Amino acid sequence: MVAAVRGLDPMPSWERPVAVSVRPPSGGDGAMLPGVPVGVTGKVPAELGIGRDALRAAGFDARVGQAMVLTRDGAPVVAVGIGDPARLDAAGVRDAAAAYARCAATQERLVLTLPQGPGLDPAAAAQAAVEGMLLARYRYPVLKDIGKTGRPKRGGQPLVGEVVLLTAARQVRAAAEGARRGELFGRAAAMARDLATSPPSLLTAVRMAECAARVANGAGLETEIFDRDALLELGCGGLLGVNAGSADPPRMIRMRYRPEHADGHVTLVGKGVMYDSGGISLKPADAVHATMKNDMSGAGAILAAMAVLPALGCRTAVTGYLMCTDNMPSGTATKLGDVLTIRGGTTVEVLNTDAEGRLVMADALVLATEEQTDAIVDIATLTGACLRALGAEVAGLFGTDRELLRQVCAAAVAADEPVWQLPLDRRYRGELESEVADLKNVGGPNGMAIHAALFLAEFVGDVPWAHLDIAGPAQCENPRLWRTPGCTGFGTRLLLELLLSFTRPGGAASGGP
Known part of the structure; x- marks a missing residue:
């Protein structure tokens, strides 16, 4: 079994970029469980088809970190708490997006209306939203249920394959740049989680060097690897x-x-x-x-x-x-x-x-x-x-x-x-x-x-x-x-x-x- 473990890939997140896009709402986004932000003040979005009193009665008061599935016209939608919109910052957006991603845990495609706040830059908000969704749904699939095949089986909670952010047309360009940055940040953090989670029989110092060389080759970095003789010198x-x-x-x-x-x-x-x-x-x-x-x-x-x-x-x-x-x-x-x-x-x-x-x-x-x-x-x-x-x-x-x-x-x-x-x-x-x-x-x-x-x-x-x-x-x-x-x-x-x-x-x- 140790030999099989050593042959597996210790950093699958590096080879698995997520498709990320930003666009204005169109009414036909095709999301199974779209996320709709709700603040503790202001109007409740019409997309939810429910009033604030009914939300509160259901135990949802729109705090950051809350997310709840509702049904409107037979279609499910996720109410996503963002707290006080006037005080919303990037950390709050990251937390809110993570709550949405966890609530929509069966979905490979996540569609979230980008939360808004008066002092919140759309690029920073988009970056934080993508990071939150990707990191909330992170898992380490390398050794899960590999059985006799030596390879992971399919099944279980799916990984996120696509993220779509919806925002006003005037913000699309800035938000798209932030979303791209968020995908790269999230992918990097997932790679670091992969490496640290890998058992020591899978990720030895020699294998770590091999991973670094592979990363460098794909990213255009320079890499030098020093073995015991070189370290002695x-x-x-x-x-x-x-x-x-x-x-x-x-x-x-x-x-x-x-x-x-x-x-x-x-x-x-x-x-x-x-x-x-x-x-x-x-x-x-x-x-x-x-x-x-x-x-x-x-x-x-x-x-x-x-x-x-x-x-x-x-x-x-x-x-x-x-x-x-x-x-x-x-x-x-x-x-x-x-x-x-x-x-x-x-x-x-x-x-x-x-x-x-x-x-x-x-x-x-x-x-x-x-x-x-x-x-x-x-x-x-x-x-x-x-x-x-x-x-x-x-x-x-x-x-x-x-x-x-x-x-x-x-x-x-x-x-x-x-x-x-x-x-x-x-x-x-x-x-x-x-x-x-x-x-x-x-x-x-x-x-x-x-x-x-x-x-x-x-x-x-x-x-x-x-x-x-x-x-x-x-x-x-x-x-x-x-x-x-x-x-x-x-x-x-x-x-x-x-x-x-x-x-x-x-x-x-x-x-x-």
């Missing part, structure tokens, strides 16, 4: 040290997107631990183990985001480092007390092999500083401490440059992927001092997310840097609206929003990769 002791206990070889994947006349250059670094057992510092035998296939979510988010940059016409040049290995206990594994040498010569005493993400990323951070770049952004499921501090829906944010951090926060708001800035407090730096090496890979029992960020900061030099700890929101245990259960793809759309609107922080170097 580069002196990437962090990645090699974490890989020491594994039967599967490591891979470092460097991807490049080079638009003509780029407006800036951002380097992305992603943790790609394909499965994290904790190594010799073995994790407890609890439910956490089953989620550790998602420990490559940072690398997955970068791969997925970069896959759609050319189609989006991004003006920022991007270099991505995906640091891929698993972290396993064995007779060859790195031991507590071992000292690793990071690219550039910094020595690190390993006192907890479960603090491995910072080790694999340190090599890439050094490599990132060895060429001109305007900013470095890393993303990783790095610390359980960040999950405990901020919960399962908010990522931790650290960094060295106020303007870059402001841009990351703005991108988080636009994507509705929330972050909260935590202090990169140098008072804790002394807890990383080692008696036998330049650094320890862990500090004391308190402030562990800060320790991890301070460790990474040692390797970025003077380049503006931001660190996203997504240990919490990478996994969703309480699904709602477009946040489906399991691996979330968190950070993919945030990175896209950042890269599409990026401006060089003050004092940053200019130039491309």
